Amino acid sequence: ARRQRQMCIGDRDVNTARLVRAARRQDVVLRLIPRIGDFVVPGTPVLAVHGGSVPPPRRLRYAVSVSVERTLHQDLAFGLRQLADIALRALSTSVNDPTTAVQCLDRIVQFLAAVAHLPLGPVHHRDRDGRVRLVQDGPEWDDLVDLAFEEIRWCVAGSPQVTRRLMAGLDDLLLLVPEDRRKSLVRHRALLVQTVERTVAVAADREFALLPDRQGIG
Template sequence: MSKGKGKGKGKGKGYRRPRALSPLREHLRDTFWFAPTAAMVLVFVLWAAASEADAALVRLLQDHQDFDDISELIRIVNDAKGVITTVSSAMMTFIGVVFSISLVAVQMASGHFTPRVVRIFVRSRITKLTFAVFLATFTLTLLVLTSLDSETDPRLVTTVPFVQSVLTLLMVALSLFLFIAYVNSTLRLMRVGHVIDRITGEALRVVDKMPRGDVDGLALGAEIAGVGYHGRAGVLRDVHIARLVRAARRQDVVLRLLPRLGDFVVPGTPLLSVHGRDGAATPSWSALRYTVTVGVERTFHQDLGFGLRQLSDIGLRALSAAVNDPTTAVQCLDRIVQVLTALANRPLGAVGHPDRKGTVRLVQDVPAWADLVDLAFAEMRLCAVGSPQVTRRIMAGLDDLLRLVPPERRPPLIRHRELLVQAVALAVPEAAERAFALEPDRQGIG
């Protein structure tokens, strides 16, 4: 391996080193159990602290013989007891009804857009926060009810759950506020513009995390070993970049990830190739075994093409005969052009991740520019021939990209433009109609 050639190539301006726990954080975001469980544990801790505060308050008042104040606290708690009891009995029913309706809304959205839109609901912070606060409020009401003392003599009581009651009422107020925010968020999930914007935002975040420098494949050195995949079959969801970089740095080698994010891998699939000088040690399997994660579906975490895949899926469904919604397809094309514009000058095909000294230690294969252009336009171009609104938007998008991309990236765009012209010429016999369908228009037809 030549350090001089590889050094600094992958670092570039704006490179942000992946966080060590980023794969774990992403997996927790893809689950629905962690936030509610953590909230119930936290509320138990808060209740224990509030119980100690209530006991300390009663002891302080008894030491000062402020029995009138203790009686006033007992009266306030008894007044709040009715509210706490009502909330405790109604909260679980409320949770069941709200989330049942929400699941129906999500099912409708997945049927209208794409089944992959469900992940937006699962990853939604407001959804998890609302569910967590609802369950925490219910748990807190049960704990507070167990703290209520039947003793009314201020000289004999050991605790008055005053702080606990105030905390419960605050949790109820927070639940009502989050319920309003949650309903608003769920209704937005059913609007195509919001869904497309969320997908685009996540896709652009993946683009921003990519290294900005190019990778010289000749600087990797000879391949001295290979590592196969061992584990259950599934989709390659993400890789632990920081751990792979550390393993390669210890052995002074370069690792190349062979499958791309989103590829389906089975046991025995070539996973990594090791490049370096002859005689260099290969990283041990114990150092590499937890560096990749395989699951049942793709995620946004590191998958560069997943955002375009979802936008294309929504556009294709909108162009189907069953839906026939070309305006939605135009909205998808707006965002597709936005994502491709962000990638216009980025290194593609292979990107490098450097160590702390700037030497590239991990080379990751990503989709090439031609692959992304095909993903963005190939299927929608075939389905859009009968819809002039969509063909006009495709022509405008291709023309805009041709003006923005460097000359070496224009051939795929020109090819799709020519194929669209040929397809429209075969499908539309009238010359005037063909000219209308192929006139670039960023809004399609207004």
């Protein structure tokens, strides 16, 4: 199925109930191709149909809302993207505001703690009989962790306030998350240690920069 509105460039909102009803009437399974927040090139497929013929266009019309901007509605990763962007701007040499970066990390860690035990990844929407009718891709845990920490970690050299807060945040999350979600956190912690060891010449300064501190530096 294709959406033909040429001005629609961003997948913003999905009416899952409408799509499930359309798939049930046609006795098919629909798969949403773009993830919420993806850039959608006008004219490219938005829905794939499995198990039968395409539902009538009138039943799919307005089921996927698109816009020129991402929004927080239904877009789990967008809030993290905004927080990471604010932290990156704060850590730039032109701004140099590590306290703002630490405040962003406070919220990033809070967000990850809130979703630590939630099911993530593909979502299977079922009809009233329990049959899967719509498959919708979503971010995995590792995707969210990388979005939260990868770019920030690249910019923390020389800012012990931020490295200390980041270490504390990773340690707190390692205590909270299930065993199968620890790997990506361990990876970022090890890479943070490597970054500090590579960029800070004095051993005492390295030790100070890697000491977990939820306030950064007091």
